[in-house]
Amino acid sequence: MAIHASVRYPVAFVLSLLLPLGLQAKHIIGGVMTYACLGNDTYEITLKVYRDGNCTDCAEFDAQAFIAVYNCSGNCSGESQATPFVSLNAPLLDVTSVERPDYPCLIPPNVSVEEGLYRFELQLPQSPESYFIAYQRCCRNVTISNIIAPGDTGSTFFTEITPEAQQVCNSSPVFNEFPPIIICAGAPLEFDHSATDPEGHQLVYSLCSSYDGGGNLLTDPLYLTCDGARPGPACPPPYNTINFLGPNFSPTQPMGPQANLQIDPNTGLLTGTPINLGQYVVAVCVQEYDSAGNLLSTTTRDFQFNVAPCDPTVEAVVGSAEITEDQEYVIVSCGDNTVNFRNESFQESFIDVYNWSFMVDGQEVSFDEWEPAINFPDTGTYFGNLILNPNTLCGDTADIRVEIYPSIEADFSFEYDTCTAGPTVFTDASVSGSGQITDWSWTFGDGGASSEQNPVYTYPSPGSFPPTLTVTDINDCQDTYTLPIEYFPVPELIVIAPSEFIGCAPADIFFNNLSTPISEAYNITWDFGDGGTDTTISPTYTYEAPGTYTVTVDIVSPVGCQTDTTFGNLITVLPSPVAGFSFTPSRPSNLEPLVSFFDESTGATRWSYDFGDGRQSVEPSPTHEFRDTGVYEVRQIVTHPSGCQDTLVQLIDVIPQVRYFLPNAFTPNQDGLNDEYLGAGVLEGATNFRMVIVNRWGETVFETNDPFDGWNGRKSNAGDFVPNGVYMVLVTFTGPRGDEYEYKSAATVIR
Incomplete structure (x- = not known):
């Protein structure tokens, strides 16, 4: 008997060495297989597999689906995975995302489903037995709620071409739409699960069982066996149905009795109200009968319902109102019987109908404006509602209580x-x-x-x-x-400080205006008694000349209120001396430390000097010797007969001076007289001293950093005596204040 498949591949077992093993296979959430008769015993097989698009660390779609064809009557006991009627590897043709359902007033969570498409042709001669075309894969999504061990449960997607279907070149029905990938918990479900049959045969729909297939073994050599995650090729029927978690779940109640999931056998309309959150395996079967009542085919679609909480997007909200614990909006109007209602409901784009209704004098009064202005006939309490999209899933209601009170x-x-x-x-x-x-x-x-x-x-x-x-x-x-x-009243009493002042000229006085109330906005005039004035609240004023002065304060408020006070003989300014002195020499030094001071003050009867080195004098013109160099702050304090004093401070710099001299000859003949060449002078505070003596050829014959170390006429003071003659001497050092000094001389050696 001739067997032909349009795509021929080696038996799938030989590919086992090429497959990556150990990859997580928990990804399948459904699938369906259908066939179409093309004539001449040729069939086009379509396999659609569905996977979780948000699954992490999970297997992708198989690049090739390992397909097996068995020729038997449902119990192929004489056939095995190693001896299928025919096997082939169908390539993955396309991967698409299943469109999410549109919930116009609910926001579902993010769920993604992908569809993998496989399609191939087979030539199957007519047979008194059925042809079973199958694909198996493990495993299902681990989060499924209604079956036992979902992460270890696989799937078998197959189609049976019965002898009756072969005889009339029948094509199986094809489901029109994929079920919604998200169902909102508590929202009624109504989905048209109908299929289209090319021949127009009678179709009967039912909730049925999904099929298990493959195991959880991921390692070679079991990976491609019937117990492995990817049987290659698929194993022969009969196929086991999946095990539901009883007693709440079953093939006919896959989402539990509370959901009341039902399908109309004639139309395929699937209805129910899922309550419990979770993921549920559901299977729908469509059976195809000819006009004589013969069963031609059964197509099973295996899929997963995701029941999730969905946030509503339409909500009735009344603005500018208090909300009670019972979610009642309370609006209070005092003295105004007309209430302007603010409608802050959302989402407005999904709100098609809005109605305000209130019970007034026992009758219901309605308004269909978005924000009505409602006039209530009298004071009292009125109950009502704002109803959005009544009698729809996108509706909401706000209860309202209006309290009208007297003004x-x-x-x-x-x-x-x-x-x-x-x-x-x-x-x-x-x-x-x-x-x-x-x-x-x-x-x-x-x-x-x-x-x-x-x-x-x-x-x-x-x-x-x-x-x-x-x-x-x-x-x-x-x-x-x-x-x-x-x-803006004026102060009842003008109060200032000081209340009395006696001091020395020049007198700097802060007049603190303690009067209250006053501020910067008031017009305030001060007269200080010596011709000086000011307009600030609390001024500071300087009296230059001695004398007794009367102070007057005048206050005018911003509204024209006026008051003034004269403080007679408030200020007494006493005469003061003027300190002054000079000194000589103008630049004293350590060599000339005696300084003479000359008094140049006026109006003084007593004197006091502080020389800044811990010593003082009360003489008008003292003489003082500074014992050290440096800068001194000399202070003269003079006292007037009134007791007023004045002070003058001058800085005196006692300069550190150096003096240094070099001889022009010496006689190193060891007679005890003038045997050493040595400079002389005052070098207190000097640093970096250096003396160098060279002969006429530039050769150094003596060098020292000690100003008290002399040359004895020998080379480096240790060798032979140098010959008589003239030698050049260079001396450098740094003075006490950083000045650089340099001395040059000629030293004549005479013996």
């Missing part, structure tokens, strides 16, 4: 003395239609506050203030009223 009006007056600082008396004049005001809340505009009905308040400082009264009545209705006040 309340805040009012008050005040009294105070415009020019004299003192208390302000506030008088409440508020009224309420309820007849009972319960609370008064005053703020005086400067941080002060009161809860009395008629408070008395003293402003501590002047200014323009906005006193405000808020009143509340027995219905919690409130009203607020503000009445500005200009509070």
Whole structure:
């Protein structure tokens, strides 16, 4: 018997050495296989496999589906995986994402499903036995809720071409749409699971069993066996159905009895209301019968329902209202029977119908505006609702309570003395239609506050203030009223400091204005009694000449109130001496340390000198010897007969000087006289001393860094005596203040 497949491959077992083993295979969430008769015993087989698109560390679609064809009547006991009727490797043709369902008023979580497509042709001669074309793969999604050990449970997708179907060149029905990949928990499900049959045969739908296939073995050589994760090729029937978690789950109640999942056998309409969150394996079978009632084919679609919480996007919200614990919106209107409602419902783009309804005088009154202005006939309580998209899944309702109360009006007056600082008396004049005001809340505009009905308040400082009264009545209705006040009185008493002053000229005096109330807004004029004036609140003024002075202060408020005070003989300024002295020499030194000071002060009767080195003198013109070099701060303090003093400070720099001399000849003949060449002078504080002596050929005959080390006429003071003659001498050193010194001379050696 001739067997032909349009795509021929070696038996799949030979590929086992080429496959990556150990890859997680937990990814399958469904599949379906259908066939179409092309004529001449040729069939086109279509396999669709579905996987979890969000699965991590999971297997992808098989690049080649290992397909087996068995020719038997459902129990192929005489055949095995090694001896199928025919086997082939069908390539993966396409991978697409299954479209998510559109929930117009719900936001489902992110779920992704991918579809892998395999399609191939087979030539199968007519046979009195059925042809079973099968593909097997492990494993299913590990998070499935309704079957036992889902991570170890595989799938078998197959189609049976019965002898009756072969005789009439029948094609199996094909499901029209893929079920929704997400179902919102608590939302009614209604899905058209119908199929289309090319020949128009009668179709009968039912909830049925899914089939297991393959195992969880991932290692070679078992990977491609019937117990392995990827049987290659598929094993022969009969195929085992999957094991549901009983008693709550079964093929006809795959989502539990609460979901009440049902399918219309004639139309394929799948209905129910999934309640429990989770992932559920569901299978739908469609049986095809000819006009004589013969069963031609059964097509099983295996898929996974994902039941998830979905957030609503339509919500009825009433703005500017208090929400009670019972989720009731409460709107209170005091003195106004017309309520302007604010509709803050969302998402507005999904809201097609909105209706406001209230019970007024026992009758329901409705409004279909988005934000109506509703006039209620009288004070009282009115109950109503805002209803969005009534009688739809996208609907929502807000309960509303409107309280209409009598009006309340805040009012008050005040009294105070415009020019004299003192208390302000506030008088409440508020009224309420309820007849009972319960609370008064005053703020005086400067941080002060009161809860009395008629408070008395003293402003501590002047200014323009906005006193405000808020009143509340027995219905919690409130009203607020503000009445500005200009509070600019002049001080009842002008107080300044100092209250008396006696001091020496020149006298710098800070006049502190302690009067209250005053501010920068007031016009203030000071007259200091010597012709000087100022306009600041608290000035500082200098009296240059001795004398007694009267001070006057004049204050005018921003509203024209005026006051002034004269402080007679407030200030007494005493005469002061003027310190002054000179000294010689102008540049004393360690060589000339004696300094003579000459008094040049005026008006002094006593003198005091501090020389800055711990010693003093009270002579008018003393003489002082500085014992060390450096800069000294010499201070002269002179005293007037009035007792006033003056001080003069001058800096005196005692310079450290050096003196150094080199001889021009010496006689190193060891007679004890002039046997050594050595410089002389004053080198106190000098550093970096260096003496170099060279002969006429430039050869160094002596060198030292010690100013007290002389040359004895020998080379380096240790060799032979140098011959008589003239030698060049160079001496350098750094002075006490960093000055560089250099001395050159000619030294003549004579014996």
